[in-house]
Amino acid sequence: MAAFVQACRVVESVLTGPARRAVVADRSIRRLRETMRGHALVPFVPDLDRLGRGDGFHALHDWDGVADHVNAEVIPVDVLDYVVRLGVETARGPAAAILLDYYLLYVLALMSLRIWDEGDADDNLERLDRLLDLLQGEDGSGHLFVDHAGTLLLLATAHFEIEERGYDALLEKVRGLNADHRAAIALDHAGALGCHLRFGFEATYARDIAVMRRDNVADYPWLAFALDELLAEHARRPDPRTAEGILNALSPDAFAFARREGFAERVLAQRDTLVSVFEGLRPGADAYSPLSLFFNFSHNVVKGSVVDAVVTAEPWDVTLNDLLTALPPEEDGGPRHSLAARLMAYARVNPHRIRGRLTPVIVYDPQAGRQAFGLTLRKLRELGETT
Numbered sequence: 001m002a003a004f005v006q007a008c009r010v011v012e013s014v015l016t017g018p019a020r021r022a023v024v025a026d027r028s029i030r031r032l033r034e035t036m037r038g039h040a041l042v043p044f045v046p047d048l049d050r051l052g053r054g055d056g057f058h059a060l061h062d063w064d065g066v067a068d069h070v071n072a073e074v075i076p077v078d079v080l081d082y083v084v085r086l087g088v089e090t091a092r093g094p095a096a097a098i099l100l101d102y103y104l105l106y107v108l109a110l111m112s113l114r115i116w117d118e119g120d121a122d123d124n125l126e127r128l129d130r131l132l133d134l135l136q137g138e139d140g141s142g143h144l145f146v147d148h149a150g151t152l153l154l155l156a157t158a159h160f161e162i163e164e165r166g167y168d169a170l171l172e173k174v175r176g177l178n179a180d181h182r183a184a185i186a187l188d189h190a191g192a193l194g195c196h197l198r199f200g201f202e203a204t205y206a207r208d209i210a211v212m213r214r215d216n217v218a219d220y221p222w223l224a225f226a227l228d229e230l231l232a233e234h235a236r237r238p239d240p241r242t243a244e245g246i247l248n249a250l251s252p253d254a255f256a257f258a259r260r261e262g263f264a265e266r267v268l269a270q271r272d273t274l275v276s277v278f279e280g281l282r283p284g285a286d287a288y289s290p291l292s293l294f295f296n297f298s299h300n301v302v303k304g305s306v307v308d309a310v311v312t313a314e315p316w317d318v319t320l321n322d323l324l325t326a327l328p329p330e331e332d333g334g335p336r337h338s339l340a341a342r343l344m345a346y347a348r349v350n351p352h353r354i355r356g357r358l359t360p361v362i363v364y365d366p367q368a369g370r371q372a373f374g375l376t377l378r379k380l381r382e383l384g385e386t387t
Helices: 001-015 019-026 031-037 045-055 075-085 095-112 121-135 152-158 166-175 181-205 208-215 219-236 240-250 263-279 298-312 335-349 364-384
Strands: 294-295 353-354 357-359 362-364
Touching: 001 019, 001 095, 001 121, 001 240, 031 075, 031 095, 045 095, 045 166, 075 095, 075 298, 095 121, 095 152, 095 298, 095 335, 152 166, 152 181, 152 298, 166 181, 181 208, 181 219, 181 240, 181 294, 181 298, 181 364, 208 240, 208 353, 219 240, 219 263, 219 357, 240 263, 240 364, 263 364, 294 298, 298 335, 298 362, 335 362
Parallel strands: none
Antiparallel strands: 294 362, 353 357
């Protein structure tokens, strides 16, 4: 089967040829919607989507938690329909280009699940990196989504899946990638799962850690993987960004792996050096911190930035990855803080019902970030006493 290689060739031709520009230049919302619904630019998508579903992932389709089923339309079409209902003039400014690029981002995310189908998976992931550069390059809309191709795996699998059978198998595949790719994917998942589980602890599970563990059996192995990879990477090449990833991964449930063989010993061996870095990442009232960011699913953060960019006709140059780090430091009012605040404002206007209460699913709260930081350091200091 040569599906992945052929798909790369098709997408490269779309990103470097006239097809993308022609759809955008047409400025027809009907044509844009038909192009995305029918996968006119990338006809291989239905076949890859079937393969992805066979592996357990609805990479292109969101879950409707009210109706309890997978949405019929792909996520970018859902977003297009939503902004049309808002009365946004999609022919204005870069709106059509942003929406088309968002669709093509999801095509790349779908393709990221297929890097193991043929050839060398590491080479294939780097090929996706080059396509991502083309997507977000000078011929694109100017809106940035993610930093590297490894994050596409996170985007493709961040949705709720009623059957979670695909996550363990995918994790085993990821473990076979080279060290640099594993470290990058671990950093993504450390930050994203930290935000996701901190949200769940507060909003979904009423601060009941046991219930959270039982309800996230697919997430905890990925969290363990992230910590394992980042601890090994930091021991080999100490770096503030890697240390921050460890802090983010520990923040929702620092004791989750205390009894796992060798885990506590590896943490304690680096605890003093890690804590010294952590202190420089303490959330403050006037500096952006990912510990202050809580959300239900990572893809909703990207979706929110797209909606805002279309509504305001101003693309964002802040990626999902940017929101998962405090480095380099950014004062209050900087682009990361501004986007996080904007996303929370949208989430407050469009809350979800969780445990009977209307709740925003993206929250930026520096006070809660400081509490999460303090609790994590306290648990880290107690770790040696529990082993």
